[in-house]
Amino acid sequence: MFGRNGRLGIIVPANNSTLEPEIWSQMPEDTAAYATRILARGDLTAQAVKLMETNVERAVDELTATVVDVIAYADMVTTFIMDADWNDRRAREISAQAGVPVYTCWTALRAALQQLGVRSFALGTPYPNGIHATCRPFFEKAGFSVTADATLNILAMTDVPKVKPDAVRALVADMSLAKAEAIVLLATDLPTFSVIAALEDETGLPVLTSNQTLLWHGLRLCKNTARLKSLGRLFQA
Numbered sequence: 001m002f003g004r005n006g007r008l009g010i011i012v013p014a015n016n017s018t019l020e021p022e023i024w025s026q027m028p029e030d031t032a033a034y035a036t037r038i039l040a041r042g043d044l045t046a047q048a049v050k051l052m053e054t055n056v057e058r059a060v061d062e063l064t065a066t067v068v069d070v071i072a073y074a075d076m077v078t079t080f081i082m083d084a085d086w087n088d089r090r091a092r093e094i095s096a097q098a099g100v101p102v103y104t105c106w107t108a109l110r111a112a113l114q115q116l117g118v119r120s121f122a123l124g125t126p127y128p129n130g131i132h133a134t135c136r137p138f139f140e141k142a143g144f145s146v147t148a149d150a151t152l153n154i155l156a157m158t159d160v161p162k163v164k165p166d167a168v169r170a171l172v173a174d175m176s177l178a179k180a181e182a183i184v185l186l187a188t189d190l191p192t193f194s195v196i197a198a199l200e201d202e203t204g205l206p207v208l209t210s211n212q213t214l215l216w217h218g219l220r221l222c223k224n225t226a227r228l229k230s231l232g233r234l235f236q237a
Contacts, residue, residue: 003032006222009068009100010035010214011059013075015157016189022211025193028226031219036062053078057097064098070221071098074188076105076210077127080134084141101221105188105210108217112208113144113182115237120145121208122180124171126152126160126190135186148175160189168195169202177203185209196232206233 005028012019014037023033038055056073063071071094079087087106095102103111113121123139123146125132132151139146150171154160168190172183183205185192192209199207212231219226228235 005030009063123149147179
């Protein structure tokens with residue numbers, strides 16, 4: 001059977017054409033990833049995200065039938081649209097349904113921030129301004145300090161995977177990093193794997209992204225401590 005060192009199940013919004021290629025490009029030897037998609041389309045709005053959520057139980061059943069070791073609910077923006085305790089509560093509900101550990105984008109990012117001892121960071125997202133504005137209050141309520149933030153202000157879901165590496169680097173360049181202990185880049189459909197190492201070299205700060213932390217946390221839950229140099233300091237910690 002494939003994946004003797006870890007079988008990751010991933011629930012992916014259907015508009016996302018970035019997460020799977022990025023994850024597959026960095027999967028360590030003898031690990032495997034299995035994705036199930038949930039319908040999401042149109043503009044990135046709270047209504048669209050809540051409608052997408054209605055498909056999750058089916059996706060969990062499909063991944064359970066695949067026999068995975070852990071399940072990742074791979075949608076970051078849900079964190080800022082649902083209730084404050086949604087992530088941990090939803091992970092517990094899905095875990096009870098699937099019988100395996102379950103984590104979300106936020107719980108993975110939270111674990112990564114704790115691993116690196118980071119309490120303050122500069123935040124970049126591709127989200128529309130209205131959703132981006134909810135991010136800082138969420139993180140501050142969780143005990144973190146957002147020292148600077150910037151957004152690409154992209155409304156159409158299918159436009160985020162089209163963002164070029166230079167645009168990601170420009171997003172970071174737009175932020176003051178003087179007080180930041182790290183750089184956090186959100187959204188599982190935002191391509192980041194090709195720029196993580198370069199950004200760390202250029203800024204001297206650790207870079208944490210949604211897909212990178214999802215992969216790191218999933219592997220660690222599978223007791224897999226692979227060190228992936230191209231994915232930055234997190235995988236060396």
